[in-house]
Amino acid sequence: MDGNTYICGIFYAEKKGEESYYLNIKGSSSSTSFQEVYWKNLMVFFSTAYRTNPKSNLLLFSNAKPPMREWEKFLSDIGVKIINISYEHKPPKGHWHAWQSTFYIIDCLNYLGNQVSEQDYVYFMDIDCVVLKNLDRLNEILKRDQFVNFAIDYPVDYKVHGVSRIDMKSSFSKNSGEINEYPTYFGGEIYGFYGKSNILKIYKEATDAWKMTVIEKSMVFNTEEHLFSFIFWKLNKQYNNAQSFIKRIWTDASNHRNVECSDTKLTIWHLPAEKRKGLYNLTEKVLNDKSKFWTVDSEDYITYLGKFVSIPRRSISRVFTESSKKIAKKLKIRTN
Numbered sequence: 325m326d327g328n329t330y331i332c333g334i335f336y337a338e339k340k341g342e343e344s345y346y347l348n349i350k351g352s353s354s355s356t357s358f359q360e361v362y363w364k365n366l367m368v369f370f371s372t373a374y375r376t377n378p379k380s381n382l383l384l385f386s387n388a389k390p391p392m393r394e395w396e397k398f399l400s401d402i403g404v405k406i407i408n409i410s411y412e413h414k415p416p417k418g419h420w421h422a423w424q425s426t427f428y429i430i431d432c433l434n435y436l437g438n439q440v441s442e443q444d445y446v447y448f449m450d451i452d453c454v455v456l457k458n459l460d461r462l463n464e465i466l467k468r469d470q471f472v473n474f475a476i477d478y479p480v481d482y483k484v485h486g487v488s489r490i491d492m493k494s495s496f497s498k499n500s501g502e503i504n505e506y507p508t509y510f511g512g513e514i515y516g517f518y519g520k521s522n523i524l525k526i527y528k529e530a531t532d533a534w535k536m537t538v539i540e541k542s543m544v545f546n547t548e549e550h551l552f553s554f555i556f557w558k559l560n561k562q563y564n565n566a567q568s569f570i571k572r573i574w575t576d577a578s579n580h581r582n583v584e585c586s587d588t589k590l591t592i593w594h595l596p597a598e599k600r601k602g603l604y605n606l607t608e609k610v611l612n613d614k615s616k617f618w619t620v621d622s623e624d625y626i627t628y629l630g631k632f633v634s635i636p637r638r639s640i641s642r643v644f645t646e647s648s649k650k651i652a653k654k655l656k657i658r659t660n
Contacts, residue, residue: 326443327445327519328381328445329377329381329444329446329459330447331370331377331383331459332382332385332436332447333366333449333451334385334432334451335384335385335386335451336385336411336425336428338424340354342424344423344424345423346422346423347422347596349600356391360391362451363390364603364604365452365603365604367399367607367610367611369451370384370399371402371617372454372456373455375455375625376455376457377459383405383407384404384405384406385407385428386406386408387409388408389406407432407435409432410431411427411428412431412434413428413431413531413534415427420547422547426547426548427551429448429515429530429548432448433523433526433527434527437520437524437527440520440523443519444519444520445463445467445516445518446518447514447517448515449513449514449592449594450512450513450594452603453514453592454592454633456591456592456593456629457591462516462591465565465569470517471516471563472516472517472566473556473561473562473566474510474511474566475508475510475511476572477509478509480506484509484549485546485547485549489506489507489509492506492507492554493507495543495544496557496558498542499536499543499554507554507557508556508562509549510549510552510553511549511594513570513592514566515552516566529555530555533545533551534551537551570591570593570594571592571594572594572596573594574596575597575634575635576597583636585636587635587636588635588636593633593635595633598633601633605632606632
């Protein structure tokens with residue numbers, strides 16, 4: 325296959341005074357304990373990407389270095405290049421109370437626009453993803469369509485980070501005239517761009533959209549998901565062509581568990597509820613080059629990973645732990 329494949333992850337470490345809220349992780353986003361979770365998750369993410377796509381270019385965009393030399397060496401050993409760039413599109417304080425590192429992707433696109441060729445395959449994935457297979461089939465889709473995106477079928481009135489699809493329709497209409505259909509909501513777990521020209525196109529659209537919400541205040545984009553949903557709508561690229569490759573999987577029984585047996589056939593799992601659980605625990609295994617993570621054959625690899633993150637089923641210990649927490653939560657509500 326022509327061109328190089330880039331698998332990119334982003335971690336902007338918020339400093340004291342610029343903290344914001346992140347679902348599924350408690351504590352201050354500037355604290356060492358909070359950021360350690362992300363470092364452990366991204367080591368697992370890049371390890372799975374390296375194991376399944378060893379010839380790919382692995383890029384971590386971050387304003388920070390790993391807090392431990394062992395972790396920094398490990399990432400270097402598996403070929404992860406850490407790209408330290410400034411956050412030029414940081415929203416002003418008070419723009420939105422949560423996820424305020426998400427516009428960092430705009431600056432990452434600017435960097436890549438000057439690095440990749442017209443035949444390269446570029447993916448941004450959330451760092452709480454695991455890559456189960458090589459991306460050859462997805463690359464074929466990306467080359468054909470030029471962009472890869474993944475839709476989340478939210479009810480039109482459901483607000484995600486403060487914005488519903490009804491809000492999106494109203495907001496988009498202000499920019500381009502009245503529209504009849506509700507725009508598609510695209511999740512941030514994966515974005516794919518084929519070649520330099522498309523990255524530069526998206527970068528321009530993203531900077532324009534950012535100005536609309538941050539400077540002109542004519543649009544409402546609280547996170548990059550809103551911003552990219554607008555861009556894909558504007559460019560008529562609402563493909564949802566990653567649907568058969570990736571899924572946002574809720575593994576915790578208390579979070580409306582949506583695991584299916586067919587999830588083992590996917591190429592990528594996005595596991596938001598596993599940041600402090602399975603992904604966190606997997607770190608010890610990926611750091612050990614003698615562990616089963618590195619030695620199990622490809623046929624058993626997905627089964628091995630699934631045991632850590634309750635896919636396709638929960639272990640007895642996991643059922644007991646989650647059931648106990650659920651009971652304790654109910655008792656607390658009754659006694660209050």
